[in-house]
Amino acid sequence: MIEKIRKAFENYQQEMLDDLASLIAIDSSGEEPSGEGMPFGEGPAKALDCFLKIARRMGFETDNVDNYAGVVSYGDGKETVGVLAHLDVVPAGKGWTTDPFEMVIRDGNMYGRGVIDDKGPAVAALYGLRIIRDLGIPLKRGLQLIVGTNEENGSKCMEYYVAHRQPPTLGFTPDASYPLIHGEKGSFWAKMFFDKEELPILTMEAGEVFNAVPAECTVILDGSVDIDVLQASADKGFSEGYPVTVQKTPEGNICMVVKGKAAHGSMPYLGVNAIVSSAMILCDALGEKAGKLLHFVRDVIGRDPYGKTAGVYFKDDNGELTLNLGLLRFENGEGWLGIDIRFPVTGTGAYAAGLFHAMADKYGARVQIPTPSEPHFVPEDSELVTTLLQVYRDVTGEQNAGSMTIGGGTYARHVGKKIVAFGPEFGDTDYHMHNADEFYPLEEYIKHCVICTMGMLRLAE
Numbered sequence: 001m002i003e004k005i006r007k008a009f010e011n012y013q014q015e016m017l018d019d020l021a022s023l024i025a026i027d028s029s030g031e032e033p034s035g036e037g038m039p040f041g042e043g044p045a046k047a048l049d050c051f052l053k054i055a056r057r058m059g060f061e062t063d064n065v066d067n068y069a070g071v072v073s074y075g076d077g078k079e080t081v082g083v084l085a086h087l088d089v090v091p092a093g094k095g096w097t098t099d100p101f102e103m104v105i106r107d108g109n110m111y112g113r114g115v116i117d118d119k120g121p122a123v124a125a126l127y128g129l130r131i132i133r134d135l136g137i138p139l140k141r142g143l144q145l146i147v148g149t150n151e152e153n154g155s156k157c158m159e160y161y162v163a164h165r166q167p168p169t170l171g172f173t174p175d176a177s178y179p180l181i182h183g184e185k186g187s188f189w190a191k192m193f194f195d196k197e198e199l200p201i202l203t204m205e206a207g208e209v210f211n212a213v214p215a216e217c218t219v220i221l222d223g224s225v226d227i228d229v230l231q232a233s234a235d236k237g238f239s240e241g242y243p244v245t246v247q248k249t250p251e252g253n254i255c256m257v258v259k260g261k262a263a264h265g266s267m268p269y270l271g272v273n274a275i276v277s278s279a280m281i282l283c284d285a286l287g288e289k290a291g292k293l294l295h296f297v298r299d300v301i302g303r304d305p306y307g308k309t310a311g312v313y314f315k316d317d318n319g320e321l322t323l324n325l326g327l328l329r330f331e332n333g334e335g336w337l338g339i340d341i342r343f344p345v346t347g348t349g350a351y352a353a354g355l356f357h358a359m360a361d362k363y364g365a366r367v368q369i370p371t372p373s374e375p376h377f378v379p380e381d382s383e384l385v386t387t388l389l390q391v392y393r394d395v396t397g398e399q400n401a402g403s404m405t406i407g408g409g410t411y412a413r414h415v416g417k418k419i420v421a422f423g424p425e426f427g428d429t430d431y432h433m434h435n436a437d438e439f440y441p442l443e444e445y446i447k448h449c450v451i452c453t454m455g456m457l458r459l460a461e
């Protein structure tokens with residue numbers, strides 16, 4: 001069967017790449033809603049229309065769910081297998097070698113915004129559906145390809161979808177990594193407020209989002225601070241080799257800029273946090289005058305990406321809690337910290353938030369925590385996980401491939417309990433997703449097409 005499907009993709013390859021190119025040509029990065037019935041703006045709605053037209057050309061039934069999402073269906077049955085992909089993209093950004101909205105194939109790689117995230121996989125699943133239909137294999141479950149238009153900006157498309165249509169019985173989303181992701185940690189974003197204090201720090205600012213390690217922190221201190229003392233602390237290596245500049249400003253204040261290394265908030269251990277570096281330098285230089293907030297950052301958060309010194313840590317067989325200090329704002333003697341917590345799949349939001357509240361009480365800080373996002377977890381011995389993993393092993397020959405849990409969130413959690421993430425990234429390759437020159441090697445794309453189609457078939461037959 002694998003060989004039959006591979007052959008079928010070879011036969012359809014040119015047509016499939018042409019269809020993908022027509023989708024790539026539409027800039028479907030989310031915009032402000034523009035006019036009637038386009039909840040995420042014109043681009044995503046156009047991409048959805050284009051996709052459903054391709055499906056109808058193939059003779060499939062389609063359903064446009066009010067421009068939030070679309071469905072292409074094949075076969076029936078009381079139960080359904082869903083494949084969830086998305087047609088919106090992140091903005092092109094700068095630095096592309098070629099036009100991001102014109103798909104090109106260069107040195108065996110497809111380039112263009114969305115080739116791997118996630119228009120390529122959406123088109124792959126559509127051709128998979130077509131090939132399954134061509135082969136005429138009887139199915140026990142109906143197949144539904146569900147495409148959303150707001151994955152990159154909060155997945156409100158899937159919230160709408162499950163409120164207006166019957167979600168699939170089980171399924172997968174090709175919008176993360178192989179071999180398979182059966183668990184996604186829970187998470188919340190906490191703001192910690194500290195009481196006003198009289199300090200020589202006028203302003204301090206770092207980070208733009210909760211879910212990234214900040215790579216820069218800017219501090220303005222008043223003229224009472226001894227610049228030589230500050231410079232001496234800056235030279236002590238607290239920033240782990242990243243630059244620190246200390247300068248007098250024209251107003252007679254001191255400006256310190258501390259650099260660090262950015263990383264995703266779900267993997268804070270990969271970064272060097274510029275807020276922590278700054279706190280270390282300022283506490284060293286100013287002592288007590290650095291204030292409670294910075295001493296908290298240095299002594300309680302510190303260089304511990306797991307929240308152990310803060311006392312909020314726990315773990316299970318699938319992974320451990322991570323803590324990222326993503327934001328700091330300080331002005332007029334008071335300030336707050338923005339912290340991203342990812343907790344293990346067997347924990348609950350209430351439990352993790354409870355630990356956090358207790359910790360904040362201990363240090364005299366006030367806390368705001370919006371409703372946590374609960375973990376998403378499909379047991380490893382379930383039909384869904386074992387079937388898809390076997391497909392991956394059979395197609396790739398990697399007999400030891402296993403499933404994993406991650407700190408990030410995918411579409412899976414928005415649609416139902418029995419959805420996992422399956423593909424399309426292989427190994428540790430950096431496909432420049434969300435960056436310039438996003439690419440997907442054609443050979444890997446075809447391999448993904450075969451795995452995805454086999455997965456749909458094995459779950460449905």
Ligand SMILES: [Zn+2]
Nearest residue numbers: 117118151175
């Ligand atoms: Zn995506």
